[in-house]
Amino acid sequence: MQRRLVRKRDLEILLTKIAPHPQPRAHLEQYTIPVETATEILYLAAYTYGDIIGKTVIDLGCGTGRLAIGSVILGAANVVAVDVDRVAIKAAVNNAKQLQRDCVQWITAELSALRGYFDTVVQNPPFGVQRAKADRVFLKKALEVGHRIYSLHRSSRANIMALKRTSRKQTPSLTLVPPSSFIERFVEKAGASIKAVYAVKTAIPHIFDFHTKPKHEFFVDLYIIEAGGDDAHG
Numbered sequence: 001m002q003r004r005l006v007r008k009r010d011l012e013i014l015l016t017k018i019a020p021h022p023q024p025r026a027h028l029e030q031y032t033i034p035v036e037t038a039t040e041i042l043y044l045a046a047y048t049y050g051d052i053i054g055k056t057v058i059d060l061g062c063g064t065g066r067l068a069i070g071s072v073i074l075g076a077a078n079v080v081a082v083d084v085d086r087v088a089i090k091a092a093v094n095n096a097k098q099l100q101r102d103c104v105q106w107i108t109a110e111l112s113a114l115r116g117y118f119d120t121v122v123q124n125p126p127f128g129v130q131r132a133k134a135d136r137v138f139l140k141k142a143l144e145v146g147h148r149i150y151s152l153h154r155s156s157r158a159n160i161m162a163l164k165r166t167s168r169k170q171t172p173s174l175t176l177v178p179p180s181s182f183i184e185r186f187v188e189k190a191g192a193s194i195k196a197v198y199a200v201k202t203a204i205p206h207i208f209d210f211h212t213k214p215k216h217e218f219f220v221d222l223y224i225i226e227a228g229g230d231d232a233h234g
């Protein structure tokens, strides 16, 4: 198990070797997380919140495995990664082999079939742009199977406006922002609580025909959520 601090730069270099999805499909919102975004999130989870090293981690909607393999690199005890798409899982398996981090359990499955309990969930779900409420399905499952949850969501309009106003002062990559009232209610209803929300800088390259710019840079909100007590998991 990795107990020595991994330098941020070293993590970034290793994650760069993880290829994105070879044939992304729009309806599954198969955007591969940029290396810098994955590094920020994993580093925060590991070294600020203590939720990776020695923990059981699940990556929901793992795609080609950047968050799952990154968790192994930082010292997770056990990593499971699930995606509905065979092509993504095949690419993830190859990526892990190439980096000699092939201890992840890769599962090709629809999220709803998943059972179990993990210390930490990491997920970059579809934002529900192509299929309405796709993000909610992920959040619901994460709250069912995880204790601490790191989940990326579209920024609320209020946060976008606030960040636009401050961007001239060079907003740092991780900025604390308020939660959306919808997600706050959703989480509370599940008996869980939001620990923090960070705006994280990210980008989408031009990969689908409907994209109009070579690269779209924006902020997403990273929710850190703590599920209810052990009773919630039986």
Ligand SMILES: C[S@@+](CC[C@H](N)C(=O)[O-])C[C@H]1O[C@@H](n2cnc3c(N)ncnc32)[C@H](O)[C@@H]1O
Binding pocket: 028, 029, 030, 031, 032, 033, 060, 061, 062, 063, 064, 065, 066, 067, 082, 083, 084, 085, 088, 109, 110, 111, 112, 123, 124, 125, 126, 134
């Ligand atoms: C935005 S991509 C993120 C991929 C990867 N986690 C990353 O950050 O690079 C969302 C992923 O969720 C997967 N997905 C979408 N709906 C799913 C479902 N119902 N069950 C399992 N995986 C799903 C897609 O195939 C896709 O790989």
